[in-house]
Amino acid sequence: MGNKKGSRRRFGSVRQYRSGRWTAGYLGPDGQEYRSPETFATRRDAEIWLSQVEADLTRGDWQDPNAGAVNxxxxxxxxxxxxxxxxxxxxxxxxxxxxxxxxxxxxxxxxxxxxxxxxxxxxxxxxxxxxxxxxxxxxxxxxxxxxxxxxDELIRRNPCRIRGAGKESAPERPTATVEQVDALAEAMGPRWRLMVYIAAYGPARPEEQAGLRRLDVDLDAVGVWVRRAAPELTTGKRAEGPTKSEAGKRFIVLPPFMRKDLERHLKWFAEKEPNGLLFVGERGAPFRRSSFGRKWRRARAEVGLPENFRFYDLRHTGHTLATQSGATLKDTMVWAGQSSERAALIYQHSTLERQREVAAALDARVRAERARASGADLVRDA
Incomplete structure (x- = not known):
């Protein structure tokens, strides 16, 4: 439509259409003419819009209105x-x-x-x-x-402004008892027995265990070095690389009762070359989540644990048992390889000797609960 009338201002101009609506325009710092993206009911509304644009230019906050036209x-x-x-x-x-x-x-x-x-x-x-x-x-x-x-100055402000929308509120994860961990290890069979125990009493992440190699095992200190992680992608391939964080690179001191399990696994199941994988499948290939998952579901059902109890919940079990055995927050952070800005505010150094104390306390707790469950001290000579 044609213009009914218009006027010049110190900054920009406003015009009225024959419909009665008003529009506004101005020259940008790039010398290009820009018009308001919408019309206004009154001249005052159009001038207010221009005043806001002028204020943005003065403050250096002006952005090209077309900059956000990016797919x-x-x-x-x-x-x-x-x-x-x-x-x-x-x-x-x-x-x-x-x-x-x-x-x-x-x-x-x-x-x-x-x-x-x-x-x-x-x-x-x-x-x-x-x-x-x-x-x-x-x-x-x-x-x-x-x-x-x-x-990148493509939009002026972030439109994601919903308070708490990015916060996850997952329910408390279940834990297993010492007796149930033993039963799971038994049900999973000799090849995967050690993996269950390292998950529960390490407690190492599944992708960390997938990256463990024969050279990472220290029988004298009864523990394993976590130097890398090998998570499995949806394609089935393992992407070996760094741990989840720098805190993930650590030596895990295991309870002393696990020495025999470490020795047996190295002898029977780990790849034979010096840098061979610690955990491989029956056919000698890196274990797959799909085949391992089938064994896990059968073992879980055999033990009587609920369907929502995941292999990863063994790690939560380890956290709980360690805390009950006297470990402090800083001890469990080092032990489990946890790191975050929030946790760093209260993080203090936890020495290797302190980690051995935590592992020893956990060892005593596991032995006591096994003895209580069986009615006799069956693990005295383990």
Missing amino acids: FEEYALQWITERDLSATTEELYRRLLRLHILPTFRTWDLDEMTSPRIRTWRAERLSTSGAATTIAKAYRLLKAILETAVE
């Missing part, structure tokens, strides 16, 4: 590519994008992703997926990507 999918995939992510983290991010974020935002530009639209997306994903923990992860990923877009 979200292209930006998000480039965001992942440019980061030095571990194989498992990259796999997780791409899965979260594919399953939970891109189905909604694939064709949108960055400047179209507003707070109301993100609230709607989150509510829909929570309702249809029922996976609150996964959606919290997806929200954190989306927020991180858009925060980088703010730093």
Whole structure:
């Protein structure tokens, strides 16, 4: 429509259309003319908008209104590519994008992703997926990507502004008793017996155990060196690399009763070359999550543990037993290879000697509970 009337101001100009609506325009610092993205009901509203733009220019906060016209999918995939992510983290991010974020935002530009639209997306994903923990992860990923877009000056502010949306509130994980750990080790069979005990009394992560080699075992000190991790990807391949954090590189002092299990496993099941893998399958290949998982589910059912008891819960069991055996927070952090900024505030040095004390206390507790369960001291000479 043609203009009904217009006027010049010190900064920019406003015009009224024949419809009665008002528009505003100005010259940007790049010499290009920019117009308001929408019309206004009154002249005053148009002038207020111009005043806000002028204030942004004065403060140095002005951004090209067209800068956010960048496709979200292209930006998000480039965001992942440019980061030095571990194989498992990259796999997780791409899965979260594919399953939970891109189905909604694939064709949108960055400047179209507003707070109301993100609230709607989150509510829909929570309702249809029922996976609150996964959606919290997806929200954190989306927020991180858009925060980088703010730093790149493609959008003015991050539209992910839902308080607590990225927080995971997983239920308390179950633990096993000493008797149940022994029963699981027995049910898993001789080849996997040591893995159960290291998970419970290490407590090492599954990917850390997958990376253990013959040279990492110290029979004299009764323990293992964790120097690397080998998580399994969805393709079935293991991506051997660094541990989850620097704190993950550690010597795990095991309870003394595990010396015999270490000796037997090295003799019977570990690869024979000096740097051979500690845990391999029946056919001599690195163990697979699928075949190991079938054995685990059968053993879990045989022992009578609930279906939601995961192999990883043996690690939680180890934490609990160590604490009950006198370990402090700093002891368990060193023992389990945990590290975070929040925990670092209260972290103090835990010496190797202190780790031996924790392992000895755990050894005494396990022996006592085994004796109590059997009615006799069956492990005196173990």
